[in-house]
Amino acid sequence: MPDLAAKPVATSDGELAALFQLSLEMLCIASTDGFFKRLNPAFQNTLGYSQQELMARPLVDFVHPDDQESTLRELHKLAEGQPTIRFDNRYRCADGSYRWLSWTAVPDSHGQRIYAAASDVTSRRHFEDALRESQRRYRQLLEAITTYRYSVEVRDGRTQFTWHSEGSLVATGYAPADFEADPYLWFNMIHADDRELVRRELRRVLANQDVPPIEHRIRHKNGQVRWVQDTIVLNRDERGRLIRYDGLVQDITERKRVEKRFRRLLESAPDAMVVVDGAGRIAMVSVRTEKLFGYSRQELLGRDVRCLLPERLRAGQGQDCFSSSAPSTGIAMHDCRDLYCLRKNGDEFPAQIFVSPTEGDDGVLLYAAIRDISEHREAQARVAQRTGQLAQLNAELSGALAALQATNEQLVNTQLQLVQAAKTETVGRLAAGIAHEVKNPLAIASLAVEYLSSRINSDCQTVEAITELQQAIKRADVAVQGLMRFARPGKPNLKPGDLKAPVETALLMLKRELALAHVTVTREYDPSIPSMRIDASSIEQVFINIFMNAIDAMPHGGKVTVRIRVARPPVPETDCDLLRGGSFRPHDTLVIAEVEDTGVGIPPEKLPQIFEPFFTTKPVGKGTGLGLTVCRSIVKLHGGTIAIANCAAGGVRVTIVLKGMETYASQEESPDRGR
């Protein structure tokens, strides 16, 4: 054999043509419009047509009608430049028979021509078909022996003859011969509880009525109870009379078991469960569904599921909810909220419906769980109401708490006042006792002085001594009277007067003490001090106290400034603070007395207590702690105010504000008013 691979063989059209003619494979060139252009003799040998006959008609004309569409599709692909790797179709032969051809084809680069080779695979195809047929028959055979068929001949509504298939052996354990031997076997093997059902249905059949498949239990020959489904088809003659019925008995024990398990699952669900078939009919319901909607199972099965919805919801939301186009994942629940459902008695109730579509053997099934949320809604409403009530109660509580706090504050204040009052009362009683005890010796001293003065000659020094004694007695009396006033502050004896007079009297009384303490007094009196209604002796006592305090605050000497000024309305803002607590009217003219010392001042933390009884900043034995308390009582009885503050430059300033008799109101009443 020549070594063809060693050196390339030069090919020519002639050589190719020879190979083309000699090939046992069917080789051809076709146009993309579907005509054979050139064929080798193998075509003629296989199909029996001449080359002219094959080239005269579109090639698809020779193709089996069932394969023409796929053949044209393949041609189209080739015209677009895609090669055919393997494609089988049937060609009609000249004798009318068909042969299977298996094609391989490539288009040329211009998409004008197709180069194709075909093999006759008819015998292989036949073999494959035979195999398939053999398998089909095997299945049929298997089915024939496991599916139990029977036929019952009927005439004039009465059973004439019964035939049972071999499948009865598998389904019931009994052979056809057993049924022939015992004509009542078929009925006796039916479970006692189901016989009535079967009898009833068969009566309907014999009355020429179609019946739905009957599901009932049988006792297998081996003793087991098995579920079967008996599907009965009626055969009638041309006049419509029943002549025969054929039954197909299928063992559905497994299905029933699954169903039972499913039913148990369905019934154990806390919601009302409804299974809906692809047509929207109710296929299964749980007991809870019956109870919730008031329908019996029989009433519900087969009905449009939308009967569970109020009329107004059946088209829109309801339709969507039970639509099988809902996601068919089978896991994700399709949640239709805020729906209402309708009971048999026409009552509506709010419901939540969860729908899960699942694809099964019988198409898409919808599993719907329906939950009555009336109670939930009511609970929600109750919660909302309760929340509201709570909020209100809370607000009330807050209010009550605030009131309580205010009351508590008031109580604390009252308590403080009570303590203060109790203290004051004790002090008052004490003061009255002291006053009584002091007044008797004072009376004696006073009478003794009078007695002495009537008996001395006009010795200057003696007279002076007696006068001083008289003044001392008077001062002591004033002090005791102050104590008594504190104990029993009576109404002041108000008389028209000038504030300067009691101030000067007080200074005169303390002349000696001021001198001994090296305290100088500066007076700054407004020349236009109006007349006022005062109890001069009380006011004297006030100033005596204030001056005594000033002297005590300046043990090494110092200066006391006494200032009396007038503030006519409108009162300057700087003086407004001084008016608090007084009984002033807007148009009062105010007389303001200020006493400033250059002493040590009062520790700021002690200022708030300065007017309290028995409060003193003086050393032990120096003060009673009553002076300023009495001062405040007196000033208050005059309708005025008293304030004490430290001066910026050191020392203390006592400010007393009293009402002048001239008032702006009286000026308003003058005839000039309104000009």
Added chain:
Amino acid sequence: MPLKKKVLIVDDEPALTSLLRANLEATGRYHVLEENISRFALASACAFGPDVILLDVAMPEMDGGDIASQLKNEARTRDVPIVFITALLASEETPLGGVMSGGRRFLSKPVSVAEVIECIESITGEKST
């Protein structure tokens, strides 16, 4: 020379009564009896027959009010004017010769001789007119 007016002073302070007595008698117009024990006030009054009684209020055993009641219940003393001299009232509460509630008069301790005389005179003057 007019008759001296008889003044009974009832007070538990002997120093006070004796000084008041000395001051009043120094004027030469009064005859004064002191009584320092309150329970003997009525007896002294009955025995002495005063024109006016100066009566302290706060005293041990019997107070001025009780004594005044006794005096008012006794026929011999019923019409004798009483002036209370007390340490329980402040001077401004007892205007000179002021008639207080129940027609009683009050003087506040310490009292000056002049005030006492003025008071005695105003009472006895009223009485005499």
